[in-house]
Amino acid sequence: MDCKEKILSTRDDIFNGKIFKVKVHDIELPDGKPANREIVEHHGGVGVIAVTPEREVFMVTQYRIAADEMMLEIPAGKLEKGEDPYDAGMRELCEETGYKTDKLEFLGEYYATPGYCTEKLSIYLATNLEYAGQHLDPGEFLSVSKIPLDKLYEMVMNNEIRDCKTAIAILKAKAIFG
Amino acid sequence: MDCKEKILSTRDDIFNGKIFKVKVHDIELPDGKPANREIVEHHGGVGVIAVTPEREVFMVTQYRIAADEMMLEIPAGKLEKGEDPYDAGMRELCEETGYKTDKLEFLGEYYATPGYCTEKLSIYLATNLEYAGQHLDPGEFLSVSKIPLDKLYEMVMNNEIRDCKTAIAILKAKAIFG
Numbered sequence: 001m002d003c004k005e006k007i008l009s010t011r012d013d014i015f016n017g018k019i020f021k022v023k024v025h026d027i028e029l030p031d032g033k034p035a036n037r038e039i040v041e042h043h044g045g046v047g048v049i050a051v052t053p054e055r056e057v058f059m060v061t062q063y064r065i066a067a068d069e070m071m072l073e074i075p076a077g078k079l080e081k082g083e084d085p086y087d088a089g090m091r092e093l094c095e096e097t098g099y100k101t102d103k104l105e106f107l108g109e110y111y112a113t114p115g116y117c118t119e120k121l122s123i124y125l126a127t128n129l130e131y132a133g134q135h136l137d138p139g140e141f142l143s144v145s146k147i148p149l150d151k152l153y154e155m156v157m158n159n160e161i162r163d164c165k166t167a168i169a170i171l172k173a174k175a176i177f178g
Numbered sequence: 179m180d181c182k183e184k185i186l187s188t189r190d191d192i193f194n195g196k197i198f199k200v201k202v203h204d205i206e207l208p209d210g211k212p213a214n215r216e217i218v219e220h221h222g223g224v225g226v227i228a229v230t231p232e233r234e235v236f237m238v239t240q241y242r243i244a245a246d247e248m249m250l251e252i253p254a255g256k257l258e259k260g261e262d263p264y265d266a267g268m269r270e271l272c273e274e275t276g277y278k279t280d281k282l283e284f285l286g287e288y289y290a291t292p293g294y295c296t297e298k299l300s301i302y303l304a305t306n307l308e309y310a311g312q313h314l315d316p317g318e319f320l321s322v323s324k325i326p327l328d329k330l331y332e333m334v335m336n337n338e339i340r341d342c343k344t345a346i347a348i349l350k351a352k353a354i355f356g
Contacts, residue, residue: 003241003248003319015192015200017216019294022193022200025243030319037243038195040218045291063181064292065203065215070181071292078293108337110345113223113290113297114242114249115256116197121291121342141181141208157353159286164299164342167288171349175335 003030005037019078020119042119045112046085047076048093048104049169050126055149055177057170058097058129062142073166076121085109085122093126097144098134101126107172112164121165125173149173181208183215197256198297220297224266225254227285227347228277228304233327233355235348236275236307240320251344252301263287263300271304275322276312279304285350290342299343303351327351 006028015022021041029035050058057074064071077092079085086104094100104124112119136142152161153174161167184206193200199219207213228236235252242249255270257263264282272278282302290297314320330339331352339345 005241005243007243015216017202019216020218024195027243029317033317035317038193038197039244040198040295042291042294045293063183064289065183065185065205066217066294066296067289067292067298071289073292106337108334108345109340110342111242111245111249111340112342113220113295113299114245114251114341115223116220116244117218117291117295118244119291139207139211139213156286157350159284162287162289163292164288164290164346167286168342168345168349171346171353172335175349 005029038116040117040119042117043081043083044079044085044120044122045076046079046088046092046122046124047074047165047169048089048124048126049074049107049173050093050097050099050101050129051149051173051177052129052146056146057149057152057173058099059145059147060096060142061145071163072161073163074169076165086124089122089124094132095135095137096142098131099129100132101128101130103128107169110165110168123165123169125176149177183207216294218295218297220295221259221261222257222263222298222300223254224257224263224270224300224302225252225343225347226267226271226282226302226304227252227351228271228275228279228307229327229351229355230307230324234324235327235330235351236277237323237325238274238320239323249341250339251341252347254343264302267300267302272310273313273315274320276309277307278310279306279308281306285347288343288346301343301347303354327355
């Protein structure tokens with residue numbers, strides 16, 4: 001059986017925001033029955049785990065209104081439409097932490113919540129860091145800290161990291177650096 | 179500086195779907211300036227990594243229309259409003275794989291994409307598996323396979339796993355089982 005869902009028609013005028021759009025597809029299921037699929041359309045995001053020669057990681061703490069809490073995350077941001085995730089990673093790392101690098105290593109591309117949302121998150125590893133100056137976007141309020149990789153790994157294993165991309169980045173960095 | 183964003187008013191009639199709702203908050207930033215925040219409201223999800231005594235993991239493959247691809251994921255599902263993630267994990271594991279267990283071990287609660295979405299994903303580890311019969315929801319089409327944990331870990335490290343919760347679950351299970 002072909003498991004792909006056939007799109008019969010789409011309502012795409014539901015919400016057209018700055019961060020995401022909402023569409024609803026009327027579809028035909030693999031067994032021929034009708035159903036619909038609610039979709040959040042998002043251009044994608046990027047996160048960068050930046051590790052110093054002393055095995056410390058640059059982390060940002062910011063208030064996230066969707067979570068209604070201060071969250072500890074790797075530097076991250078939203079792609080502009082059509083933007084290359086690598087370029088966005090370079091930009092966000094420098095804007096948020098003030099550090100730049102000459103090269104990012106790809107740690108994978110992940111769907112945040114593939115049941116209804118098109119957002120793909122690309123994750124990169126940055127080393128060879130050099131200070132260049134922090135440039136936060138207007139309306140962006142965050143604080144930067146340096147935390148040992150081994151401490152962050154312990155926090156993931158103790159369920160104290162609450163952001164998906166951040167947990168993946170820390171676990172993969174720990175596997176790479178040992 | 180208090181970094182919390184103050185909600186001044188909310189438009190909550192934008193979209194009221196079966197899977198998520200959309201709201202827009204008009205807020206005051208920490209520096210007193212106005213802004214707005216687009217929010218996807220979702221009741222949360224659960225994922226279960228089920229590991230056999232032979233270190234094999236039950237995985238599901240299904241078409242995800244938001245990704246427009248077949249995806250390899252741990253068994254997972256959406257919470258009903260107010261549902262306990264533990265109970266939902268027990269239910270989804272059995273419905274999707276046909277296997278039940280007497281106890282789930284908590285591997286953390288993660289925001290899928292905390293910039294704009296309220297969805298929290300709880301992840302659990304299941305062992306002591308016993309066959310009880312698969313019961314898929316109407317409209318749910320997926321195939322179940324058993325894949326060695328070490329093979330899945332290799333796939334995560336090679337960037338071949340494309341779902342956030344699945345990558346976290348595999349990396350944490352590998353850290354636990356060695």
